[in-house]
Amino acid sequence: MATIVATHERAAAAERILRAAIALFRVRGYHGSSMRTLARGLRMEAASLYYHFGSKQEILFAILDRTLDDLLHGVGRAVAAVEGPEARLRAAVRFHVLFHAHSQHEAFLSHSELRSLTQGNLRLVLIRRDEYERVFRGLLTSGVRAGVFQVSDVRLTAMAILTMCTGVATWFSDRGRLAPESIADRYVEMILRSVKRCPKGSPS
Amino acid sequence: MATIVATHERAAAAERILRAAIALFRVRGYHGSSMRTLARGLRMEAASLYYHFGSKQEILFAILDRTLDDLLHGVGRAVAAVEGPEARLRAAVRFHVLFHAHSQHEAFLSHSELRSLTQGNLRLVLIRRDEYERVFRGLLTSGVRAGVFQVSDVRLTAMAILTMCTGVATWFSDRGRLAPESIADRYVEMILRSVKRCPKGSPS
DNA sequence: ATACCTACCTAACGTTCGTTAGTAACCCAG
DNA sequence: CTGGGTTACTAACGAACGTTAGGTAGGTAT
Numbered sequence: 001m002a003t004i005v006a007t008h009e010r011a012a013a014a015e016r017i018l019r020a021a022i023a024l025f026r027v028r029g030y031h032g033s034s035m036r037t038l039a040r041g042l043r044m045e046a047a048s049l050y051y052h053f054g055s056k057q058e059i060l061f062a063i064l065d066r067t068l069d070d071l072l073h074g075v076g077r078a079v080a081a082v083e084g085p086e087a088r089l090r091a092a093v094r095f096h097v098l099f100h101a102h103s104q105h106e107a108f109l110s111h112s113e114l115r116s117l118t119q120g121n122l123r124l125v126l127i128r129r130d131e132y133e134r135v136f137r138g139l140l141t142s143g144v145r146a147g148v149f150q151v152s153d154v155r156l157t158a159m160a161i162l163t164m165c166t167g168v169a170t171w172f173s174d175r176g177r178l179a180p181e182s183i184a185d186r187y188v189e190m191i192l193r194s195v196k197r198c199p200k201g202s203p204s
Numbered sequence: 205m206a207t208i209v210a211t212h213e214r215a216a217a218a219e220r221i222l223r224a225a226i227a228l229f230r231v232r233g234y235h236g237s238s239m240r241t242l243a244r245g246l247r248m249e250a251a252s253l254y255y256h257f258g259s260k261q262e263i264l265f266a267i268l269d270r271t272l273d274d275l276l277h278g279v280g281r282a283v284a285a286v287e288g289p290e291a292r293l294r295a296a297v298r299f300h301v302l303f304h305a306h307s308q309h310e311a312f313l314s315h316s317e318l319r320s321l322t323q324g325n326l327r328l329v330l331i332r333r334d335e336y337e338r339v340f341r342g343l344l345t346s347g348v349r350a351g352v353f354q355v356s357d358v359r360l361t362a363m364a365i366l367t368m369c370t371g372v373a374t375w376f377s378d379r380g381r382l383a384p385e386s387i388a389d390r391y392v393e394m395i396l397r398s399v400k401r402c403p404k405g406s407p408s
Numbered sequence: 409a410t411a412c413c414t415a416c417c418t419a420a421c422g423t424t425c426g427t428t429a430g431t432a433a434c435c436c437a438g
Numbered sequence: 439c440t441g442g443g444t445t446a447c448t449a450a451c452g453a454a455c456g457t458t459a460g461g462t463a464g465g466t467a468t
Contacts, residue, residue, distance in 0.1 A: 013445085029319060031235035035426060047427080048446050056426065111374075112316060115233060152390050156382060159375055160368050160394055167367025170315075178360060186356050190364055194398040217415080239456060251457080252416050260456065 014052045016042060018066075021059050026105040030060055030116035060113060061121045067103070067110040068128040074099055075135050085143035086192070092139055093165060093191050094184045100169040101180035108169040136162060140195065150197035161191055218256045220246060222270075225263050230309040234264055234320035264317060265325045271307065271314040272332040278303055279339050289347035290396070296343055297369060297395050298388045304373040305384035312373040340366060344399065354401035365395055 020041045024033045035046040035056055053059045078095035079088040100107045110129075114122060137158045143149030151157040165187060172183070224245045228237045239250040239260055257263045282299035283292045304311045314333075318326060340362045347353030355361040369391060376387070 010444085027319065029233060029235055031233055032320065034424075036424085045447060046425095047429095047448080050427070051445060115231065116236065152393065153382070156387065156390055157394065159371070160391065163371025163374065164364050164368035167363070167371065170367065171363055178357070183360065186360055187364065189356065190361065190398040194394040214414085238454075240454085249417060251418080251459095254457070255415060 010052070014062075017049060017052055017059065018063055022063055022105045022109065025060065025063070025109055025113060030056075030113045057118055057121065060109075060116060061125075063106055064110045064113070064117070064121075064125050067106040068125055068132070070103065071096075071099060071107075071110075071132055072128060075132065079135065079139065084148075085139055085146050086148050086196075089136075089139045089143060089149075089195070090188050090192065092136060093161065093188050096162070096165045097168055097184040097187045098180050100166055101172045101183060104169045104172055107166070111166060111169075133158060133162060143195065148197060149195045151195050157195060164191075214256070218266075221253060221256055221263065222267055226267055226309045226313065229264065229267070229313055229317060234260075234317045261322055261325065264313075264320060265329075267310055268314045268317070268321065268325075268329050271310045272329055272336070274307065275300075275303060275311075275314075275336055276332060279336065283339065283343070288352075289343055289350050290352050290400070293340075293343045293347060293353075293399070294392050294396065296340060297365065297392050300366070300369045301372055301388040301391045302384050304370055305376045305387060308373045308376055311370070315370060315373075337362060337366060347399065352401060353399045355399050361399060368395070 017038075021033075021038055024038050024041060028037075035049055038059075039046040039049055049059075053062070074095050075092050078091040082088055082091050110125070114125065117125060137154055140149060140151060140154045140157055144151060144154065168183060168187075172180070178186075221242070225237075225242055228242050228245060232241075239253055242263075243250040243253055253263075257266070278299050279296055282295040286292055286295050314329070318329065321329060341358055344353060344355055344358045344362055348355060348358065372387060372391075376384070382390075
């Protein structure tokens with residue numbers, strides 16, 4: 001079928017553009033990257049990009065939109081796979097760290113380039129980001145209710161955990177000292193240490 | 205003295221420009237901000253900015269240069285004021301959080317706009333940023349040697365602490381629920397909980 | 409009063425930007 | 439062999455960019 005092949009090729013070309021855009025925006029930023037530079041990396045002309053995307057903004061939104069989808073589905077699957085607040089928080093943190101190492105560049109963009117989105121696109125992205133953050137607040141709250149966590153402020157702790165793990169995307173390197181799995185393990189330990197209720201008289 | 209008044213006025217004008225640039229770059233990013241937009245906010249013409257700064261890049265560098273200075277001197281003063289690894293780490297974390305709340309915008313820029321610096325300027329900034337990070341690694345190492353801290357990886361823990369506190373600059377709001385002091389207190393607690401050696405069998 | 413300096417201005421330079429119009433090469437169906 | 443759709447191209451648009459040249463009003467020093 002021509003149509004099936006065609007749509008497949010088309011999707012593949014769009015995918016190639018998105019991958020190149022992720023790499024370029026990561027290094028130079030959205031406003032620092034031009035359609036001509038993006039096209040050059042793909043051995044194309046700038047005008048040809050407009051066959052696949054309606055605008056530069058549409059490319060940025062496509063990247064962030066998909067990344068937010070991946071984050072939401074990923075964390076959903078991660079917490080659903082285990083039971084209990086502690087195991088679920090471990091799974092969620094682990095997923096978040098691994099995602100920010102493996103999908104480092106798009107994860108970075110979905111924080112750093114929010115300001116480059118148009119108002120409408122920003123709204124759509126923020127709705128899902130809030131949803132994502134609510135997952136972590138929910139896990140902390142359940143843990144506190146169950147008596148296994150002890151945190152002075154759920155919202156603040158959730159922000160602290162998320163920004164700490166999100167930071168992995170800014171410094172992680174494939175050729176670095178630590179593998180994503182090692183980083184995730186250690187982050188999980190650090191975080192659990194700071195939210196777990198201390199059995200007897202707490203050190204603080 | 206004419207010269208003293210003159211240099212003072214000149215410095216004040218430059219200061220005004222820097223403050224406006226911090227606010228603008230924060231919202232739109234360096235490449236997303238134009239000299240004309242910056243000038244409009246100051247009720248000036250774009251060309252007039254070149255009387256005070258040689259280029260747009262020079263403005264960005266001036267912001268980051270001074271911010272790095274403030275960070276280095278600030279953390280130096282903070283740790284020198286107390287004794288012992290734990291008290292010093294508390295002081296350093298406390299300073300870092302307070303700085304990223306009070307000087308939120310320039311602190312944010314000194315992380316997000318590193319990529320907009322020219323190669324030479326970037327080098328100068330990174331040298332001092334590395335120096336700053338070394339302070340935290342040093343505090344962790346002393347604590348481990350003294351037997352009061354227990355961390356699996358000093359470098360990783362330092363990065364985790366720094367990115368977590370740095371994140372405050374991205375979400376803090378003057379009109380938010382928590383005052384900088386409260387945030388700092390709680391961050392200090394969370395971090396100390398996760399690096400302090402547990403007296404008997406650790407929870408992990 | 410004159411000369412000078414400071415701090416701004418207007419006007420314009422050449423370049424690059426995102427984007428559109430129109431077109432040519434290719435591929436597969438009939 | 440022909441025709442239509444797909445995917446790229448060349449060329450160009452107007453706008454905005456960072457920056458420079460040159461001028462001018464107002465204060466200060468002599």
